[in-house]
Amino acid sequence: VIALSQEKKSEPACAICGTTHSRELYTAQDRLRNSAQAFVIAECPGCSVVRTLPALSSEELATYYPQDYWAESDEPSIDWIKSSQREKTDFLTSCGLMEGRILDVGCGAGFFLRALDPNKWERWGVEPGRNAASAATRAIGEDRLSCGDLLGASFESAKFDVVTLWSSLEHTSDPPAEVREVRRILKPGGTLIVQVPNIASYQARIFRGDWFALDAPRHRYHFSETTLKRVLVESALQPYRVTFRSRSHNSHSLRQSLKTRLLKIRPRAAGKGVFLLTIPFIKPCDSLLSLFSTGATITLAARAC
Ligand SMILES: [Zn+2]
16 A cells, blocks of 8 residues: 655745646655655646655655665776776767866766776766765775765866766756756866656656656656756756667666566566566667657766857
8 A cells, every 4th residue: 555645745846947836747656665655756837847756855865875875895896897887988988078087976986987097087076975985985086086965065167077977967956056066167168978867768658657767766856858958058058969778777777667567567476477578578679669769868968168
């Protein structure tokens, strides 16, 4: 039995357009089962961005992050790190970005930064999770890592050639403020790379509250290409490259979403059996469906103008 929150909180205005009411689309529960609360996934009638409600405070939300979120207990090899980060480093290269001073916001244990050539890149990171941050510190140096959020790091203006937000912007309570800060610390002509789940994807439309990449309540804002571009352009960041493909995210997300959905609609044993049958077809299925709608992940590069 899903216990809907009886508490009627007044919702804070949409951070993008200021609209103070919203339209419920469906509900979703925490896939990590920190609570049985059903969160409302709602669309803003003003700008179409999708939000997780109620809007939890940072303190409330902290209890929804496991201690090891994005941090590994064992140190992996540099080869493993490079191979696991290939998609991100390839995207960087495809944007013509070869060297400079780079900041990874929400850098976790610093895997992306570690995959970059330290002779070409001066590597900086921001990470709120204490365990992950200390792992990143060991890799890139204490003076290059700020434990906390981006706004609290107070970097000087026009410091960076590249700022990356890999699976990070959707976690913030005020994405436009985060992007404005990125714009401030980017050099003119510098690049922001942002990767978020795509709420307009076929996966989000089919699986709704069972969509793996919804990750409520940790994901507070859910973007489409349109809403993401709006936030960037309003901060004088001009998008110049976008892709909806992701080898590392999309088929994994399809598999996990399918599992959640099947276990919900079938008795447990039968659900698991059906799920096992679908495994060989996951990747081709995702590629095929992505031709008709967009893929489950948006990766976008925008230039500071
Ligand atoms: Zn709005």
